[in-house]
Amino acid sequence: FRDAVEDFSGRSPSRFAVIVFVLLIVLFTFLFSLPISSATGTSTNLADSLFTAVTVICVTGLSTVDMATHWSFFGEAVIYLGVQIGALGVLTLASILGLVVSRRLGLRSRILAAGEADPSRTHSGVAGASQAVRLGEVGGLLATVAVSALVIEGGLALLLFPRMLIDGIPVGTAALQSLYYSAMAFTNTGFTPNADGLAPYASDYYFLTVLMIGVFLGSIGFPVIYAFSRALRTPGRNQWSLHVKLTLVTSVILLGAGGILYFALEFSNPATFGPLNGFDKGFQSLFLSTMTRSGGFSTIPIDQLNGSSMLVTDMLMFIGGGSASTAGGIKVTTIAILFLAAFAEARGNDQVQAFRRRIPVDILRLAVSVVLWGASTIAISAIIILQISKASLDDVLFDVISAFGTSGLSTGLTASLPDAGVYVMAATMFMGRIGTVTFAAALALRQRRQLFQNPEERPIVG
Amino acid sequence: FRDAVEDFSGRSPSRFAVIVFVLLIVLFTFLFSLPISSATGTSTNLADSLFTAVTVICVTGLSTVDMATHWSFFGEAVIYLGVQIGALGVLTLASILGLVVSRRLGLRSRILAAGEADPSRTHSGVAGASQAVRLGEVGGLLATVAVSALVIEGGLALLLFPRMLIDGIPVGTAALQSLYYSAMAFTNTGFTPNADGLAPYASDYYFLTVLMIGVFLGSIGFPVIYAFSRALRTPGRNQWSLHVKLTLVTSVILLGAGGILYFALEFSNPATFGPLNGFDKGFQSLFLSTMTRSGGFSTIPIDQLNGSSMLVTDMLMFIGGGSASTAGGIKVTTIAILFLAAFAEARGNDQVQAFRRRIPVDILRLAVSVVLWGASTIAISAIIILQISKASLDDVLFDVISAFGTSGLSTGLTASLPDAGVYVMAATMFMGRIGTVTFAAALALRQRRQLFQNPEERPIVG
Ligand SMILES: [K+]
Ligand SMILES: [K+]
Numbered sequence: 020f021r022d023a024v025e026d027f028s029g030r031s032p033s034r035f036a037v038i039v040f041v042l043l044i045v046l047f048t049f050l051f052s053l054p055i056s057s058a059t060g061t062s063t064n065l066a067d068s069l070f071t072a073v074t075v076i077c078v079t080g081l082s083t084v085d086m087a088t089h090w091s092f093f094g095e096a097v098i099y100l101g102v103q104i105g106a107l108g109v110l111t112l113a114s115i116l117g118l119v120v121s122r123r124l125g126l127r128s129r130i131l132a133a134g135e136a137d138p139s140r141t142h143s144g145v146a147g148a149s150q151a152v153r154l155g156e157v158g159g160l161l162a163t164v165a166v167s168a169l170v171i172e173g174g175l176a177l178l179l180f181p182r183m184l185i186d187g188i189p190v191g192t193a194a195l196q197s198l199y200y201s202a203m204a205f206t207n208t209g210f211t212p213n214a215d216g217l218a219p220y221a222s223d224y225y226f227l228t229v230l231m232i233g234v235f236l237g238s239i240g241f242p243v244i245y246a247f248s249r250a251l252r253t254p255g256r257n258q259w260s261l262h263v264k265l266t267l268v269t270s271v272i273l274l275g276a277g278g279i280l281y282f283a284l285e286f287s288n289p290a291t292f293g294p295l296n297g298f299d300k301g302f303q304s305l306f307l308s309t310m311t312r313s314g315g316f317s318t319i320p321i322d323q324l325n326g327s328s329m330l331v332t333d334m335l336m337f338i339g340g341g342s343a344s345t346a347g348g349i350k351v352t353t354i355a356i357l358f359l360a361a362f363a364e365a366r367g368n369d370q371v372q373a374f375r376r377r378i379p380v381d382i383l384r385l386a387v388s389v390v391l392w393g394a395s396t397i398a399i400s401a402i403i404i405l406q407i408s409k410a411s412l413d414d415v416l417f418d419v420i421s422a423f424g425t426s427g428l429s430t431g432l433t434a435s436l437p438d439a440g441v442y443v444m445a446a447t448m449f450m451g452r453i454g455t456v457t458f459a460a461a462l463a464l465r466q467r468r469q470l471f472q473n474p475e476e477r478p479i480v481g
Numbered sequence: 482f483r484d485a486v487e488d489f490s491g492r493s494p495s496r497f498a499v500i501v502f503v504l505l506i507v508l509f510t511f512l513f514s515l516p517i518s519s520a521t522g523t524s525t526n527l528a529d530s531l532f533t534a535v536t537v538i539c540v541t542g543l544s545t546v547d548m549a550t551h552w553s554f555f556g557e558a559v560i561y562l563g564v565q566i567g568a569l570g571v572l573t574l575a576s577i578l579g580l581v582v583s584r585r586l587g588l589r590s591r592i593l594a595a596g597e598a599d600p601s602r603t604h605s606g607v608a609g610a611s612q613a614v615r616l617g618e619v620g621g622l623l624a625t626v627a628v629s630a631l632v633i634e635g636g637l638a639l640l641l642f643p644r645m646l647i648d649g650i651p652v653g654t655a656a657l658q659s660l661y662y663s664a665m666a667f668t669n670t671g672f673t674p675n676a677d678g679l680a681p682y683a684s685d686y687y688f689l690t691v692l693m694i695g696v697f698l699g700s701i702g703f704p705v706i707y708a709f710s711r712a713l714r715t716p717g718r719n720q721w722s723l724h725v726k727l728t729l730v731t732s733v734i735l736l737g738a739g740g741i742l743y744f745a746l747e748f749s750n751p752a753t754f755g756p757l758n759g760f761d762k763g764f765q766s767l768f769l770s771t772m773t774r775s776g777g778f779s780t781i782p783i784d785q786l787n788g789s790s791m792l793v794t795d796m797l798m799f800i801g802g803g804s805a806s807t808a809g810g811i812k813v814t815t816i817a818i819l820f821l822a823a824f825a826e827a828r829g830n831d832q833v834q835a836f837r838r839r840i841p842v843d844i845l846r847l848a849v850s851v852v853l854w855g856a857s858t859i860a861i862s863a864i865i866i867l868q869i870s871k872a873s874l875d876d877v878l879f880d881v882i883s884a885f886g887t888s889g890l891s892t893g894l895t896a897s898l899p900d901a902g903v904y905v906m907a908a909t910m911f912m913g914r915i916g917t918v919t920f921a922a923a924l925a926l927r928q929r930r931q932l933f934q935n936p937e938e939r940p941i942v943g
Pocket of ligand 1: 080207208313314315425426428
């Protein structure tokens with residue numbers, strides 16, 4: 020059996036990933052539909068059970084029921100377990116797929132390089148690696164990911180726990196809630212364990228800052244966390260990879276731009292940041308900007324934002340977080356590479372470059388594919404939801420992009436959709452979660468060498 | 482002076498194009514602000530005069546005043562002249578820039594090819610061409626474009642004139658209106674000379690079909706029209722270029738997809754196609770789909786469309802028509818190349834191909850640049866208009882994309898904006914019109930050869 024799994028997962032790792040996700044969702048749909056899972060002891064209907072299973076496994080954070088009151092303690096435990104499995108699963112699968120892809124491409128480019136004079140191409144090769152990823156390696160990777168998650172979530176919980184005690188929450192509840200909050204932050208899910216959500220902590224900057232750190236670490240991606248931890252263990256001259264630099268720089272730019280835009284656009288909105296003083300406005304703007312990366316916590320009613328801020332949020336949620344992270348979206352490196360390509364074009368450079376490194380052409384094509392696929396998913400989903408709900412584009416686009424980008428912020432539309440709309444939203448969350456991870460890898464894996472070259476011709480563009 | 486113009490336009494043709502457009506807009510703003518231009522004999526204010534000048538010169542078709550009743554006969558004549566100059570100007574400038582770019586690139590790729598073994602690269606060179614485009618050539622091109630426009634508009638007017646006589650319109654009015662309608666169709670402007678617009682012809686399929694043909698011919702682009710006319714003159718074995726094939730196939734796919742979607746989404750909308758029978762629904766859906774290419778005529782109240790249909794329209798208007806055409810948008814070849822790149826990636830091909838031709842990498846980068854620039858323009862404009870008007874995203878996105886794509890369909894929002902919003906919309910129309918033409922060319926022109934190659938590194942995408 021082990022051989023069979025290894026063989027299948029090695030030959031088509033992206034299909035393997037999709038099947039694992041589907042099986043997890045089926046299992047959790049079953050668990051959530053059990054009477055024992057609901058607070059009232061009655062069975063939850065299929066649409067809500069399935070939606071909750073998808074939102075938990077995909078760590079999206081959207082909901083069609085009140086997540087803090089609908090479920091029993093058993094149900095909450097299933098949710099806690101689900102987001103951990105979902106988040107670790109995504110991190111691990113993404114890293115494995117990254118490994119497979121880089122090996123295949125490595126091998127491929129070494130083969131190509133052998134036939135070419137240009138020595139710069141050999142840089143992308145991983146020396147002497149075989150193509151198959153063994154199950155043993157997967158186990159090692161999973162362990163590393165799990166330990167990282169455990170350490171970070173434990174640290175966050177330790178920071179939150181005393182604060183909750185000071186706020187007068189009983190020790191047992193405080194322990195459970197600090198674990199729950201830390202998991203929801205690091206996995207970028209965004210559910211709250213208490214019925215009134217973040218409201219009690221809306222001006223508790225210590226609490227909110229810990230959540231922001233958790234969300235940021237979760238959304239930055241495992242490759243970057245790994246680079247951080249290596250730098251901590253072996254201080255001194257560490258070479259940061261292009262991926263780490265691109266992810267960090269783009270994330271910081273997006274965080275800052277989002278914060279500034281929210282500050283400006285909501286400055287005089289009485290329902291959001293209008294009544295706050297300057298510092299509070301700034302902090303809450305930065306908090307909201309961080310949560311679009313795809314944390315999903317919010318201290319303000321999202322449907323009270325100005326339409327302009329909602330459009331800004333749409334764009335930030337579409338971009339999402341780092342590759343191989345618990346965040347969703349098309350990923351920050353994807354948008355960075357598109358802009359780098361446009362800058363290269365504007366400056367007349369032949370190559371796309373960043374940090375004195377050349378980015379190969381197939382990466383640009385992959386980025387274009389990911390964006391097109393994301394935009395198509397969102398367009399189809401939005402058209403269906405608009406037709407079903409006849410709601411405004413403001414709300415529909417926001418909730419659909421939130422589902423795709425697994426952000427979990429909501430205008431309230433998702434909770435009010437009929438069953439048909441709930442299934443469409445569940446499908447959108449599923450596409451958003453597994454899509455960028457496995458689809459991109461599946462595309463990259465099926466590289467075929469073309470021996471026959473057609474003549475070149477230049478159509479006019481623009 | 483002639484030498485000076487030649488020198489400047491040769492060195493920086495895109496800046497030359499922008500300056501020509503700005504001067505035309507200034508001149509027409511002055512003409513529209515004259516008391517003689519308005520029906521009441523009073524001066525029109527600056528915001529409306531400027532907006533009308535931009536919408537006319539950019540053949541957008543949006544308006545802040547009632548175009549059929551606000552202006553005097555003199556004003557209408559200025560409008561007629563303006564759209565002709567605007568349309569011919571765009572066609573000519575785009576063709577000139579295309580010529581310049583293809584020559585520069587031709588020269589450049591011949592230089593590159595000389596240093597390489599791969600013979601396939603020489604295919605893109607234009608043999609023995611010098612870099613500068615002489616003013617004489619521009620004159621010749623302008624003449625060709627003007628004659629084509631005259632022939633097509635004349636033909637359209639001859640088809641419309643008898644119909645108007647049959648409808649009982651006096652001969653003089655019918656002659657003027659048929660000329661006006663044919664100009665508005667071929668230039669893809671979309672203004673109507675009569676106060677009640679297309680309403681009298683809303684079920685006149687002969688009239689609407691002539692308009693559709695006019696809009697389609699205008700939106701397909703001069704290179705394609707030229708290929709058609711050559712094929713008519715010399716029947717037999719004509720080689721259609723990749724650009725012609727890509728433009729035609731993509732246009733037909735978009736027309737068909739738009740028609741089918743409108744038919745399905747508006748099937749039971751009582752305010753639009755609901756009351757019509759099956760054939761009428763089909764015809765009107767196809768008419769609406771054609772007009773998004775960027776005709777701008779409409780037989781139904783646009784703000785009564787379902788939100789789903791409006792989103793479909795947003796996407797079609799964003800794509801727009803063919804390159805070097807009177808239509809706007811990012812152009813059909815641009816979107817085609819992005820999808821071809823994604824398909825190539827999905828099938829594991831090393832090269833982007835279409836119709837047995839290889840599409841070079843820099844074309845993909847140009848397409849990415851054009852889309853990013855278009856999306857950024859629309860995003861910034863939409864955020865500002867949302868903040869100014871506090872209108873719904875449905876209406877704001879629609880009118881902003883209509884302005885960018887010079888489509889001219891409107892939910893009515895543009896006419897109700899305060900002056901600040903009117904200036905933003907005017908800027909959006911200007912960016913949409915000159916942008917894809919001159920920006921893309923400007924980018925492509927400044928090709929610089931890079932001698933130093935940085936080492937390659939592969940960031941993770943998606
Ligand atoms: K989330
Ligand atoms: K138009």
